[in-house]
Amino acid sequence: MVEKSIELTGVSANSIEDAVKIALARAAVTIDGIRHVHVEDIAGAVDSGGVLHWRVRIRISFAVQDRLHE
Amino acid sequence: MVEKSIELTGVSANSIEDAVKIALARAAVTIDGIRHVHVEDIAGAVDSGGVLHWRVRIRISFAVQDRLHE
Amino acid sequence: MVEKSIELTGVSANSIEDAVKIALARAAVTIDGIRHVHVEDIAGAVDSGGVLHWRVRIRISFAVQDRLHE
Amino acid sequence: MVEKSIELTGVSANSIEDAVKIALARAAVTIDGIRHVHVEDIAGAVDSGGVLHWRVRIRISFAVQDRLHE
Amino acid sequence: MVEKSIELTGVSANSIEDAVKIALARAAVTIDGIRHVHVEDIAGAVDSGGVLHWRVRIRISFAVQDRLHE
Amino acid sequence: MVEKSIELTGVSANSIEDAVKIALARAAVTIDGIRHVHVEDIAGAVDSGGVLHWRVRIRISFAVQDRLHE
Amino acid sequence: MVEKSIELTGVSANSIEDAVKIALARAAVTIDGIRHVHVEDIAGAVDSGGVLHWRVRIRISFAVQDRLHE
Amino acid sequence: MVEKSIELTGVSANSIEDAVKIALARAAVTIDGIRHVHVEDIAGAVDSGGVLHWRVRIRISFAVQDRLHE
Amino acid sequence: MVEKSIELTGVSANSIEDAVKIALARAAVTIDGIRHVHVEDIAGAVDSGGVLHWRVRIRISFAVQDRLHE
Amino acid sequence: MVEKSIELTGVSANSIEDAVKIALARAAVTIDGIRHVHVEDIAGAVDSGGVLHWRVRIRISFAVQDRLHE
Amino acid sequence: MVEKSIELTGVSANSIEDAVKIALARAAVTIDGIRHVHVEDIAGAVDSGGVLHWRVRIRISFAVQDRLHE
Amino acid sequence: MVEKSIELTGVSANSIEDAVKIALARAAVTIDGIRHVHVEDIAGAVDSGGVLHWRVRIRISFAVQDRLHE
Numbered sequence: 001m002v003e004k005s006i007e008l009t010g011v012s013a014n015s016i017e018d019a020v021k022i023a024l025a026r027a028a029v030t031i032d033g034i035r036h037v038h039v040e041d042i043a044g045a046v047d048s049g050g051v052l053h054w055r056v057r058i059r060i061s062f063a064v065q066d067r068l069h070e
Numbered sequence: 071m072v073e074k075s076i077e078l079t080g081v082s083a084n085s086i087e088d089a090v091k092i093a094l095a096r097a098a099v100t101i102d103g104i105r106h107v108h109v110e111d112i113a114g115a116v117d118s119g120g121v122l123h124w125r126v127r128i129r130i131s132f133a134v135q136d137r138l139h140e
Numbered sequence: 141m142v143e144k145s146i147e148l149t150g151v152s153a154n155s156i157e158d159a160v161k162i163a164l165a166r167a168a169v170t171i172d173g174i175r176h177v178h179v180e181d182i183a184g185a186v187d188s189g190g191v192l193h194w195r196v197r198i199r200i201s202f203a204v205q206d207r208l209h210e
Numbered sequence: 211m212v213e214k215s216i217e218l219t220g221v222s223a224n225s226i227e228d229a230v231k232i233a234l235a236r237a238a239v240t241i242d243g244i245r246h247v248h249v250e251d252i253a254g255a256v257d258s259g260g261v262l263h264w265r266v267r268i269r270i271s272f273a274v275q276d277r278l279h280e
Numbered sequence: 281m282v283e284k285s286i287e288l289t290g291v292s293a294n295s296i297e298d299a300v301k302i303a304l305a306r307a308a309v310t311i312d313g314i315r316h317v318h319v320e321d322i323a324g325a326v327d328s329g330g331v332l333h334w335r336v337r338i339r340i341s342f343a344v345q346d347r348l349h350e
Numbered sequence: 351m352v353e354k355s356i357e358l359t360g361v362s363a364n365s366i367e368d369a370v371k372i373a374l375a376r377a378a379v380t381i382d383g384i385r386h387v388h389v390e391d392i393a394g395a396v397d398s399g400g401v402l403h404w405r406v407r408i409r410i411s412f413a414v415q416d417r418l419h420e
Numbered sequence: 421m422v423e424k425s426i427e428l429t430g431v432s433a434n435s436i437e438d439a440v441k442i443a444l445a446r447a448a449v450t451i452d453g454i455r456h457v458h459v460e461d462i463a464g465a466v467d468s469g470g471v472l473h474w475r476v477r478i479r480i481s482f483a484v485q486d487r488l489h490e
Numbered sequence: 491m492v493e494k495s496i497e498l499t500g501v502s503a504n505s506i507e508d509a510v511k512i513a514l515a516r517a518a519v520t521i522d523g524i525r526h527v528h529v530e531d532i533a534g535a536v537d538s539g540g541v542l543h544w545r546v547r548i549r550i551s552f553a554v555q556d557r558l559h560e
Numbered sequence: 561m562v563e564k565s566i567e568l569t570g571v572s573a574n575s576i577e578d579a580v581k582i583a584l585a586r587a588a589v590t591i592d593g594i595r596h597v598h599v600e601d602i603a604g605a606v607d608s609g610g611v612l613h614w615r616v617r618i619r620i621s622f623a624v625q626d627r628l629h630e
Numbered sequence: 631m632v633e634k635s636i637e638l639t640g641v642s643a644n645s646i647e648d649a650v651k652i653a654l655a656r657a658a659v660t661i662d663g664i665r666h667v668h669v670e671d672i673a674g675a676v677d678s679g680g681v682l683h684w685r686v687r688i689r690i691s692f693a694v695q696d697r698l699h700e
Numbered sequence: 701m702v703e704k705s706i707e708l709t710g711v712s713a714n715s716i717e718d719a720v721k722i723a724l725a726r727a728a729v730t731i732d733g734i735r736h737v738h739v740e741d742i743a744g745a746v747d748s749g750g751v752l753h754w755r756v757r758i759r760i761s762f763a764v765q766d767r768l769h770e
Numbered sequence: 771m772v773e774k775s776i777e778l779t780g781v782s783a784n785s786i787e788d789a790v791k792i793a794l795a796r797a798a799v800t801i802d803g804i805r806h807v808h809v810e811d812i813a814g815a816v817d818s819g820g821v822l823h824w825r826v827r828i829r830i831s832f833a834v835q836d837r838l839h840e
Contacts, residue, residue, distance in 0.1 A: 238679025448749025
C-alpha cells in the first residue's frame with residue numbers, strides 16, 4: 001500500500017478545530033479514504049486587535065488510488 | 071525536588087482542549103501533584119471527510135513521590 | 141516597510157483560542173496595526189487533575205511606526 | 211529547470227528499504243524522471259508485540275514536465 | 281477558504297532570488313492566485329570550485345479552486 | 351481513550367529492523383495493546399571499524415489499562 | 421555586559437540582502453551599537469507569478485544601554 | 491538488550507550541574523544501572539531578579555531489568 | 561493575564577550560571593515580576609585557547625504591567 | 631579526553647546498514663578508536679523507479695590522538 | 701563510495717551568494733571533486749546600521765580520496 | 771575570509787564549563803585563531819547514580835590558514 005500526504009490550510013473565523021474541518025471537508029470532495037490529519041501550524045489574521053480568522057495548516061494522508069497526480 | 075515527565079495521548083470527539091482534559095483526568099487517578107501540561111502534538115483520525123476524534127499528545131510533569139516507577 | 145515581532149503569552153481558563161485573543165487584545169491597547177499572529181507554544185497549568193488555565197505563547201507582527209522601542 | 215517534491219508513505223512487512231521501494235515503484239508508474247528520495251520518517255504498525263508492517267514516509271523530487279498538477 | 285501548499289525547487293545559475301522566481305513563474309502557468317512563497321532550503325550544485333547553479337526549495341500557497349488534484 | 355508513550359532503545363547486532371523488534375518484543379511481555387512504534391534515533395556502537403551493534407531508540411504507544419505506572 | 425535581541429522583518433522589492441538592510445537601517449535610527457544580524461526566515465509576497473516583495477525576518481543584537489524598554 | 495529512557499527534572503539552588511545530580515541521585519534509589527544522562531532543557535525560576543533555583547530536564551537511560559513498568 | 565517574553569544575552573567570564581544571572585539582574589532594574597528564565601543558547605568568545613567569556617542567550621517572561629513597550 | 635566528530639556519507643546499493651558500514655570501514659583505515667556512529671540522514675539516488683543506491687550521512691566520534699587535523 | 705562533509709563560513713561584503721562562492725573557492729584549492737553545497741546559516745556583521753559583511757555557513761560534500769584527514 | 775568549523779567533545783569530571791575548556795585547550799595546540807565556541811549538546815556518563823564525567827559537544831570556528839585539511 002502507498003499513501004500520499006498533502007498540505008492544506010483551512011481558514012475559519014470560529015475556532016482552530018473548525019479551520020481543520022473546513023480544509024478536510026474540501027479535500028474529501030475529490031479524495032477518497034482520508035484517514036489521518038496532522039496539525040502542522042496554527043496562525044491567524046488579525047484586525048482591530050481581534051482574530052479575524054484562524055489559519056491552520058494541516059497535512060492529510062490517504063491511500064493512493066488509481067491516479068497519482070503529482 | 072525532582073519531577074518526572076510522561077507523555078500521554080488524549081482522544082476526544084469534541085475538541086483539542088477536551089482531548090487534553092481527558093488525558094489529564096486519567097493521569098490524576100493515580101498521580102498526585104500534576105502541575106503542568108505541555109501540548110506536544112495535535113492530530114486527528116478522519117472518517118468520511120470529518121474529524122472522527124482529536125488525538126493530542128501531551129507531556130505532564132509532577133513531583134516524584136515515594137515511588138519512582140520506571 | 142519594516143515590521144517588528146514580539147512574543148506574548150495569553151492566559152485563559154476557557155480555551156486555547158481565548159488565550160490568544162486575550163494577549164492580542166492587551167497588545168492592541170498600545171500597538172497599532174497588528175496584522176498577524178502565530179501560535180508558538182501551547183501549555184497549561186494544572187490543578188486537581190483539571191486544566192486551571194491555558195497558556196498560549198504567540199508571536200505578533202506589526203508595522204514599525206515612528207517609535208521603535210527596543 | 212523546476213522540480214517538484216511530493217510526500218508518500220510506503221508500507222512493507224519486510225524492511226525499511228522495501229517500504230521505500232514500494233512507494234517509489236508506485237510513483238514511477240505515473241511520474242517520469244524521479245532522481246532523488248529522502249527518508250523523512252520511519253514508523254511501524256504493531257500487533258502482538260511484532261512489527262506488522264513498516265511505514266516509511268519519503269519525499270521524492272522530479273523535474274516538472276508539461277503538466278504541473280497541484 | 282482552503283489553500284493548498286506545494287513544494288518546488290527552482291534552479292538558476294544566477295542567484296538565490298532567481299531560483300525562486302523561476303519556480304514561481306513555472307507554477308503560475310497552471311496555478312492561479314499564488315499569494316505567498318516561503319524559502320525552505322538553499323543549496324547548490326558545484327563544479328570546479330564554483331557554483332554551477334543554485335537550488336532553492338520553496339513552498340507556495342494558493343487558494344484551492346474548483347479542482348483539488350492530489 | 352488515553353494512550354501512553356514510552357521510549358525504549360533496542361540493541362541488535364544484525365539490523366536496524368531487528369533492534370526495533372527486540373525492544374518491541376521485550377515491551378510486549380508486560381504491556382498489552384501496543385499499536386504503534388516510531389523510530390526516534392538510529393545510532394551504533396563501533397569496534398575495529400565495524401558496527402558492533404545497532405542502537406535504535408523508539409517510542410511506542412499503547413492504550414492505558416487499569417494501571418498507569420508513572 | 422548584557423545584550424538584547426529583537427526580531428524585525430524587512431521588506432524589499434529588490435533582493436533578500438536589501439530586505440535585511442532596510443530593517444537594519446530602520447533599527448539604527450533609535451538603537452545604538454547593533455553588531456550582529458541573524459537571518460531567521462525568508463519569504464515573499466507573490467503577485468501574478470512574480471515576487472512582489474521579499475520579506476526577511478531577522479534577529480539583531482545590541483548592547484543594552486541605560487534604558488531597557490521591554 | 492533493551493534500555494528504557496525516562497525524563498526527569500532536577501531542581502537546585504546552586505548550579506546546573508547540581509540540578510542534574512539531584513535528579514540522578516533520586517532515580518538511582520530505585521533504578522539500577524543508569525549509564526547515560528542527556529540534558530534536554532535548562533530553565534530557572536526567578537525571584538527579585540535572581541535565580542531562585544535551576545530547573546534542568548534530563549533524559550536518563552538504563553537497561554531494562556525483570557520489570558518494565560510503563 | 562498577559563505575559564511578555566524578551567531575549568537577552570548575558571556575558572560573564574566566570575560561568576554559564578553567572579552569565580544568566582548578569583542578564584537577569586540587568587533586566588530586573590526596569591522590569592518587575594520576572595518569574596521564569598529559559599536558556600536558549602550557550603556560546604563563548606575564545607582567546608588564546610581559553611574561554612574569554614561565556615555568552616548565554618536567555619528568554620525571560622514577566623506579567624505585562626501598565627505599559628507594553630513594543 | 632577530547633573526541634572529534636566528523637561527518638561522512640556512505641553509499642551502498644544494498645541497504646541502509648551497508649551504507650553505514652562502508653563509510654565506517656573507510657574511516658577506520660586512517661582513524662583509530664572510532665567508538666560511536668550516529669545516523670544523521672537517509673536518502674537515495676533513484677533511477678527508473680528503483681533505488682540505485684542508498685546514501686546515509688553519519689557522524690562518527692573518536693578520541694583525538696597526537697594529531698588534530700582540522 | 702564515501703563522501704565527507706565539512707562546514708565552512710564564507711565572508712563577503714557584497715552578497716549572500718558571494719560569501720558562499722568565496723568559501724567554495726578556498727576549499728577547492730586543496731579539495732577535489734566538491735559536488736554539492738548546502739547553506740546552513742545566514743548572518744552578518746553590522747556597523748553603523750549597515751551590513752559590514754555577510755557570514756554564510758555552508759556544508760560541502762566531496763568524495764574521499766586517498767587521504768582522509770580527520 | 772573563510773572560516774572552518776569543527777566539532778569536538780570535551781570530557782571533564784568537574785563541570786560543563788571545564789569540559790568545554792578541555793576541548794578548547796586541546797584544539798589550540800594545533801589550531802591558531804579560534805575565536806568562537808558554541809555548545810551543541812550536553813550529556814554525561816553515569817555510575818552509581820553520580821555523574822562520572824560531563825561530555826559536552828562543541829563547535830569551534832577559526833580562520834582558515836594556509837592549509838585546509840579536510
